[in-house]
Amino acid sequence: MSAHGRGASTARPRRRRVAQKGPLTAMQIRLTVLAAPTGGQTARRACDVLVTAPAGTEFTERPSVVARDASGEPLALVPVRFEIAGDTDARFANGAAAVTVTTGADGTATAPALRAGERTGEFTVRAAVPQRPAVGPVAFAATVTAGRADTLARTDGAPLTAAPGSEFAQRLTVRATRGGAPVPGAALTAEMVTAGPDGTHAPSGEGPYFKDAKGDPVRTLTGLTTDADGLLVLPAIHADGRTGTFLLRLTAQGGATLTVELEVTAA
Numbered sequence: 280m281s282a283h284g285r286g287a288s289t290a291r292p293r294r295r296r297v298a299q300k301g302p303l304t305a306m307q308i309r310l311t312v313l314a315a316p317t318g319g320q321t322a323r324r325a326c327d328v329l330v331t332a333p334a335g336t337e338f339t340e341r342p343s344v345v346a347r348d349a350s351g352e353p354l355a356l357v358p359v360r361f362e363i364a365g366d367t368d369a370r371f372a373n374g375a376a377a378v379t380v381t382t383g384a385d386g387t388a389t390a391p392a393l394r395a396g397e398r399t400g401e402f403t404v405r406a407a408v409p410q411r412p413a414v415g416p417v418a419f420a421a422t423v424t425a426g427r428a429d430t431l432a433r434t435d436g437a438p439l440t441a442a443p444g445s446e447f448a449q450r451l452t453v454r455a456t457r458g459g460a461p462v463p464g465a466a467l468t469a470e471m472v473t474a475g476p477d478g479t480h481a482p483s484g485e486g487p488y489f490k491d492a493k494g495d496p497v498r499t500l501t502g503l504t505t506d507a508d509g510l511l512v513l514p515a516i517h518a519d520g521r522t523g524t525f526l527l528r529l530t531a532q533g534g535a536t537l538t539v540e541l542e543v544t545a546a
Contacts, residue, residue: 330342330419330420330421330422331421331424332394332395332423332424333426333462334395334396334397334398334399334423334424334425334426334462334463334465335394335395335396335397335461335464335507335509336394337372337392337394337395338392338393338395341389341391341392341393342361342389342393342404342406343388343389344387344388344417345385345386345388346408353382353384353385353386355382355383355384355385355386356381357382357386357408357410358408359379359381359382359407359408360378360407360408360409361378361379361380361388362376362377362407363376363377363402363403363404364402364403364404365400365403366400366402367398367400367423368397369398370393370394370396371390371394372393372394378390390404393421395423396423397464397507398423399423399424399464400422401420401421401423402421402422402423403418403419403420403421404418404419405417405418405419425532426455426463426464426465426466426505426533427457427462427465427532428456428457428462428465428509428532428535429533430457430535431453431454431455431467431529431536432453432456433452433453433537434453434510437449438540438542439451439516439539439540439541440541440542440543441487441516441518441543442518442543442544442545443519443543443545444519444520445517445518446516446517446518447487450515452511452512452513453467453510453513453537454509454510454511455467455505455509455510455511455535456509457533460509461505461510462505462509462531463507463508464505465504465511465531465532466502466503466532467505467511467532468500469489469500469503469527469528469529470482470500471483471488471498471527472526472527474526480526482498482499483498483525486498486518486523486525486541487516487519487525487541488517488519489514489515489516489517490514490517516541518541521543522545524541524542524543525541525542525543526538526540526541527539527541
């Protein structure tokens, strides 16, 4: 059998294996051929999706490319460099911002697991063949979103008390978790509220308060985020001249809530 005949008999099953075994099977029907460089080698996209993960978690999708020659045959043993680019602290599982992976028999190279850092926003993972600069790189867009917590809890149960007109001595610290694991970068809102007869809450216009950058009283804080351990230490809370039991409600992106009692008692 001629060399041409042997190539024709093997090309079809190899292409099927790539479509079935890749990490992004559903997307591989969208393979896009990049401009063919000198030397007859081309790179094809095996994934062209916007991958997303909450801060501090692992991306479920892994960037993957297929290297083929000009005739469409997969190329094994091609070193592919995956590199994270952009303003991000996301890293591969080994903590590196760049890794080199060699293509397998089906021409596929898949990056190691990618883990989102604390910093939210967009970045890019680029795949290129260092030994063939003429091969156009493939870019994978990625986004790190704010962490989503399903539980908020205090780190201790000590009462939060203050005298009228003074600052609460103890700072309130809360932990955000999802499935029991800490959620770094979780977005929280803190609001002084009142409880109605039906159990609903409404913003409070009196009682304990925070201070804004100018030192003025505010009773709602937005844009709060947990640290790498899923913890948030709230700013200092101040009591006005009223006494009694007041409520502070924290809400996390993802739906978790926590209501904390604040006691203001006369000295």
